[in-house]
Amino acid sequence: xxxxxxxxxxxxxxxxxxxxxxxxxxxxxxxxxxxxxxxxxxxxxxxxxxxxxxxxxxxxxxxxxxxxxxxxxxxxxxxxxxxxxxxxxxxxxxxxxxxxxxxxxxxxxxxxxxxxxxxxxxxxxxxxxxxxxxxxxxxxxxxxxxxxxxxxxxxxxxxxxxxxxxxxxxxxxxxxxx
Amino acid sequence: xxxxxxxxxxxxxxxxxxxxxxxxxxxxxxxxxxxxxxxxxxxxxxxxxxxxxxxxxxxxxxxxxxxxxxxxxxxxxxxxxxxxxxxxxxxxxxxxxxxxxxxxxxxxxxxxxxxxxxxxxxxxxxxxxxxxxxxxxxxxxxxxxxxxxxxxxxxxxxxxxxxxxxxxxxxxxxxxxxxxxxxxxxxxxxxxxxxxxxxxxxxxxxxxxxxxxxxxxxxxxxxxxxxxxxxxxxx
Numbered sequence: 249x250x251x252x253x254x255x256x257x258x259x260x261x262x263x264x265x266x267x268x269x270x271x272x273x274x275x276x277x278x279x280x281x282x283x284x285x286x287x288x289x290x291x292x293x294x295x296x297x298x299x300x301x302x303x304x305x306x307x308x309x310x311x312x313x314x315x316x317x318x319x320x321x322x323x324x325x326x327x328x329x330x331x332x333x334x335x336x337x338x339x340x341x342x343x344x345x346x347x348x349x350x351x352x353x354x355x356x357x358x359x360x361x362x363x364x365x366x367x368x369x370x371x372x373x374x375x376x377x378x379x380x381x382x383x384x385x386x387x388x389x390x391x392x393x394x395x396x397x398x399x400x401x402x403x404x405x406x407x408x409x410x411x412x413x414x415x416x417x418x419x420x421x422x423x424x425x426x
Numbered sequence: 427x428x429x430x431x432x433x434x435x436x437x438x439x440x441x442x443x444x445x446x447x448x449x450x451x452x453x454x455x456x457x458x459x460x461x462x463x464x465x466x467x468x469x470x471x472x473x474x475x476x477x478x479x480x481x482x483x484x485x486x487x488x489x490x491x492x493x494x495x496x497x498x499x500x501x502x503x504x505x506x507x508x509x510x511x512x513x514x515x516x517x518x519x520x521x522x523x524x525x526x527x528x529x530x531x532x533x534x535x536x537x538x539x540x541x542x543x544x545x546x547x548x549x550x551x552x553x554x555x556x557x558x559x560x561x562x563x564x565x566x567x568x569x570x571x572x573x574x575x576x577x578x579x580x581x582x583x584x585x586x587x588x589x590x591x592x593x594x595x596x597x598x599x600x601x602x603x604x605x606x607x608x609x610x611x612x613x614x615x616x617x618x619x620x621x622x623x624x625x626x627x628x629x630x631x632x633x634x635x636x637x638x639x640x641x642x643x644x645x646x647x648x649x650x651x652x653x654x655x656x657x658x659x660x661x
Contacts, residue, residue, distance in 0.1 A: 257500045257504040264497070277484070281599075287598075287620075297500050315480045325598050328598045329598070384479050405440060409439060409440030409441070411440070412443060413472065419474065
């Protein structure tokens, strides 16, 4: 990233190659339209290229930083669209499946990671999974979600917190990192 | 949500990590976090779950054109930085009065480099130097003018580059598109771009007297302009 911050196009190309699939996949999952996903991914990569100097390695990996930028831009794009689109975004079942072919070991590992995370999400009680998906992939606030589901605000907040706790425990037990 | 106790703030951390709190409530949680080590640790713990969510989505290969578009802009920016030289790329070694300012980010440096490059070209022209590069001030209208956008065209032989600074982003699902218009013929598409500050290659030959236009177009661009040009430069 130091080289990218210094304006090294080749170093940036390495970052692009390493993360383009996960970036585009997240943008597509949220936007649901290839053209919009391409636009979001392009904007995010160029934002990273132009703000490389702001990357702080103590605050997480390049991938986490990049995906945070993609998520924010995709949600901004989604918030300019209709509620219907946003509900579609939060509904994984409706997403078009155009998965990348497994060509390299990296892609196989990435696919395995996706399956593993899908299993973690799938293991959540449906009402907890739903609030996480509506918030993260649909960009809804907890108030909007409460209204949509006809549930009290406190319940929605509680479900979000419980869902993240359970996911975290599945990814890496607390004892292992404390 | 005023007067919340620690337990209630702690309860809101899931929604906070998912960025699902309205701004006002978000600000209150942020304020609480600044003074509560326990909640900060809890948030860090929960945030790892949010960070893992992108990995759960079906992995889809991006189209090769995406890389081509991204790298076209990156290469153009890098070229601009190189053209401006080493000094434009680095802060001064000796501490000066501006040394307390935040580190220069790439866009600032690119803008600075664009400025240096334009000045360099002007100096060459004024001094009668012979690089054969002409810089033409472009006319900017509409919201771009209000936003203070500056644009110029650098023409070298039949090759042209649009240099912009502070260009506002087009609406969602739209792109900025370049056109070359020769005489009274219909404008020919000359590439789409996303650069806000920097330079953009104009695709195809640009001859003396041609007009280079920029319009906002839906989707990935159009084969003929659908809106009025907001940047116009005559080569």
